[in-house]
Amino acid sequence: MSRADPIRKSYYDAVELADKTSDWLFYGGAVLSFATLFVDSVRFPDAYSVILIAFTVSVLALFVIGLASRLYLTPRAEDKRRQDFYSNACGIDLIHQRTEGYYNNDLTDPIKKMAAQLLENSLFSKTIALRMTKRERIKISVYTILWVVCLLYRRTDLGVVVAASQAVFSEQVLAKWVRLEWLRMRFEKTFDDVYKVFQSKPPVNEFNVITLDALSMYETAKANAAITLSSQIFEELNPRLSAEWNDIKAVLKI
Structure with a gap:
């Protein structure tokens, strides 16, 4: 039996990429957060400023990607999966990207x-x-x-x-x-x-x-x-x- 899952490739891959990016941003932000404790802002003001800027950017990026994943990427992928689920059960095409061998x-x-x-x-x-x-x-x-x-x-x-x-x-x-x-x-x-x-x-x-x-x-x-x-x-x-x-x-x- 042939197997194909276009829904995962078209929609869930984007969700997984967003999740992995969020994880890297979080760990990067955690490292930068610790770095602010060990870099003397008086002796090394430029390095301290760079760390703070990088930390701020990572926090903002994490917020934006998390919001996009929760409100757009994940609901979109789950909607397509449900449509395929009901299409297969009822024999009616609610979506043109149908899975093969999935159920x-x-x-x-x-x-x-x-x-x-x-x-x-x-x-x-x-x-x-x-x-x-x-x-x-x-x-x-x-x-x-x-x-x-x-x-x-x-x-x-x-x-x-x-x-x-x-x-x-x-x-x-x-x-x-x-x-x-x-x-x-x-x-x-x-x-x-x-x-x-x-x-x-x-x-x-x-x-x-x-x-x-x-x-x-x-x-x-x-x-x-x-x-x-x-x-x-x-x-x-x-x-x-x-x-x-x-x-x-x-x-x-x-």
Whole structure:
């Protein structure tokens, strides 16, 4: 089966680039913030001014890119993904850039097909998010240990402690890890809920309501967390997860 995902290339690549740029700007700004503590503004006024200007530019750039990503790039990409999702489930083209081999099930009823697509999506999403959280846990552990060392070491300048605290408790470090962990749990719940509804085979109306509720929870979780899942991890795990999905389809007869 041929596989193609023009939506990721056309829309999500821009989101990932914005995220990576924001990370680099944040870490660059953190370094510059520490640099202001060690450069004597009286002895080296020119160097100090350059550092302050660079820090200001990095903060402004981070603000602009973050705003563009949250309000334009990410919503645009998610809208296109949803349009493709509904197009595939209902057999109606809401978007001309359709994926191939992205959703894999043999159901024909739109709601049941939607439920199967959601089950497949949540399987991939929860596994990718788990791999991402493992990396973030290591990173946040290192940052936390360094921050505690700075805090407990009595000779550490108060400015260094403040700068380190600002970095660790920022949107890009601690808050991002918490949002990712929360998103992973929501993906896991979505997968469990949809899997159970296929197993229990409730009446049609109940099946439809549970499916739509789970889909809403999945989409709102992505919107609230504002985390873009790694395309690199997706490519790495895709063969294993595709095989696992085939096993799930066989068990559920979908």
